[in-house]
Amino acid sequence: MARLSNYLILVAFFVATTIATISATENETLSQCGKYMGAHCGKQVADKLRGSHIDTAISSDCCYKLLQTGYPCHTKYTLYVLLNRPELKHSNWTELFAKSDQIYHECDVLTSPGSIEFVAKCTENLGNECGEQVYNKLIHDGRITKPCCQELVKNGLQCHTAMVKSLIRIPEMRNANATELMKKNSLIFNHCLHV
Numbered sequence: 303m304a305r306l307s308n309y310l311i312l313v314a315f316f317v318a319t320t321i322a323t324i325s326a327t328e329n330e331t332l333s334q335c336g337k338y339m340g341a342h343c344g345k346q347v348a349d350k351l352r353g354s355h356i357d358t359a360i361s362s363d364c365c366y367k368l369l370q371t372g373y374p375c376h377t378k379y380t381l382y383v384l385l386n387r388p389e390l391k392h393s394n395w396t397e398l399f400a401k402s403d404q405i406y407h408e409c410d411v412l413t414s415p416g417s418i419e420f421v422a423k424c425t426e427n428l429g430n431e432c433g434e435q436v437y438n439k440l441i442h443d444g445r446i447t448k449p450c451c452q453e454l455v456k457n458g459l460q461c462h463t464a465m466v467k468s469l470i471r472i473p474e475m476r477n478a479n480a481t482e483l484m485k486k487n488s489l490i491f492n493h494c495l496h497v
């Protein structure tokens with residue numbers, strides 16, 4: 303976490319990167335991928351891939367995890383599931399990889415912060431100093447000054463939410479719990495409404 307000092311740089315990182323080409327995860331080993339994903343979310347993806355007749359949904363929590371872990375990890379994991387589930391050995395791999403892509407795509411849509419232009423505009427409006435305060439509050443329980451709170455509120459809840467979604471999705475945040483950060487993010491906005 304020490305590397306993460308600037309909320310805006312992180313959000314800008316999202317802006318400058320399309321999700322499928324994030325290279326930070328390209329060289330992860332499968333076991334690293336699995337560790338980031340966790341047993342709970344890994345099982346959800348495997349179940350969905352296997353496609354039991356009850357179409358299991360992937361929770362938004364696990365969708366963020368999938369995005370954080372990244373596309374290369376997801377593909378490796380799919381291959382692993384295909385090789386290690388006897389019932390899938392003789393299935394049509396072309397179809398299963400298409401399904402795997404579909405799962406990733408659905409999670410991408412579910413966790414989408416909105417257009418890149420929108421996030422960029424929000425980031426720019428909030429400004430560097432205030433953005434850093436918000437980031438420190440979110441991650442380290444730091445302090446937000448009154449002018450920054452006012453700026454945050456002026457920028458609007460939609461911007462505030464879009465920015466945290468962008469932040470959560472980047473690989474550096476892969477150990478963060480999306481649900482908890484989203485909750486904390488709302489608390490920050492509510493706090494700022496009342497200062």
Ligand SMILES: *[C@@H]1O[C@H](CO)[C@@H](O)[C@H](O)[C@H]1NC(C)=O
Nearest residue numbers: 325326327328329330331332
């Ligand atoms: C990728 O991982 C392999 C094996 O761990 C390592 O030898 C190689 O240097 C890594 N490549 C990059 C670009 O990090």
Ligand SMILES: *[C@@H]1O[C@H](CO)[C@@H](O)[C@H](O)[C@H]1NC(C)=O
Nearest residue numbers: 392393394395396397398400
């Ligand atoms: C696998 O599925 C693809 C796409 O549905 C199809 O074009 C292909 O013929 C199938 N392959 C086999 C071996 O059934």
Ligand SMILES: *[C@@H]1O[C@H](CO)[C@@H](O)[C@H](O)[C@H]1NC(C)=O
Nearest residue numbers: 343363364367479480481482
């Ligand atoms: C995130 O935290 C919530 C409760 O705060 C928990 O229910 C959920 O399982 C956690 N998600 C992951 C992916 O660890």
